[in-house]
Amino acid sequence: MGCLWAILDEAHITILAVHPAYRRQGFAQVLLHRLLVIARQRGLAWATLEVRVSNSAAIALYQRFGFQVAGRRCRYYPDTQEDALILWRGQLQSSEFQHLLQDWQFPLEQRLQALGWKLLRSPNSPCPSLDLRPPLCE
Numbered sequence: 001m002g003c004l005w006a007i008l009d010e011a012h013i014t015i016l017a018v019h020p021a022y023r024r025q026g027f028a029q030v031l032l033h034r035l036l037v038i039a040r041q042r043g044l045a046w047a048t049l050e051v052r053v054s055n056s057a058a059i060a061l062y063q064r065f066g067f068q069v070a071g072r073r074c075r076y077y078p079d080t081q082e083d084a085l086i087l088w089r090g091q092l093q094s095s096e097f098q099h100l101l102q103d104w105q106f107p108l109e110q111r112l113q114a115l116g117w118k119l120l121r122s123p124n125s126p127c128p129s130l131d132l133r134p135p136l137c138e
């Protein structure tokens with residue numbers, strides 16, 4: 001599941017989560033890629049989010065897409081009082097970023113297909129979206 005809020009020229013990524021049973025297959029990368037494509041199509045200039053400082057898996061994922069640490073919110077999470085890192089990714093409207101998104105798309109989708117997932121495009125959807133069919137049982 002991935003979600004963003006468009007606020008002025010900013011894409012605030014509010015949720016990015018993959019069910020534990022389906023992690024480490026590349027779903028989060030596909031979701032984040034789609035969120036950034038949507039942000040670009042909406043004319044947004046920046047993407048931002050908060051992430052727990054201990055969440056090294058998510059931080060590694062965001063850094064792969066060019067997010068950088070822009071600050072820290074102290075005791076942001078009420079349950080554990082843990083700090084949040086504020087991550088930012090600028091230049092969403094640059095042609096360089098457009099090319100990066102295009103370059104990333106094929107290997108991301110190929111990884112899922114190699115694991116047996118079938119990607120179904122929705123041509124009439126206003127946003128680029130993917131329906132995923134699970135691998136068939138033997």
Ligand SMILES: CC(C)(COP(=O)(O)OP(=O)(O)OC[C@H]1O[C@@H](n2cnc3c(N)ncnc32)[C@H](O)[C@@H]1OP(=O)(O)O)[C@@H](O)C(=O)NCCC(=O)NCCS
Pocket residue numbers: 016017018019022023024025026027028029030049050051052055056057058060061064
């Ligand atoms: C973070 C999360 C979304 C990653 O989902 P995922 O589908 O497993 O991620 P992907 O398979 O696309 O992996 C993307 C990259 O993230 C990094 N990564 C993901 N899980 C990792 C882990 N357990 N340890 C280290 N790096 C990890 C790796 O760089 C990985 O690339 P690789 O598999 O080629 O090495 C998932 O672990 C999750 O839902 N966590 C709970 C919710 C959460 O923390 N969301 C982020 C809040 S901001």
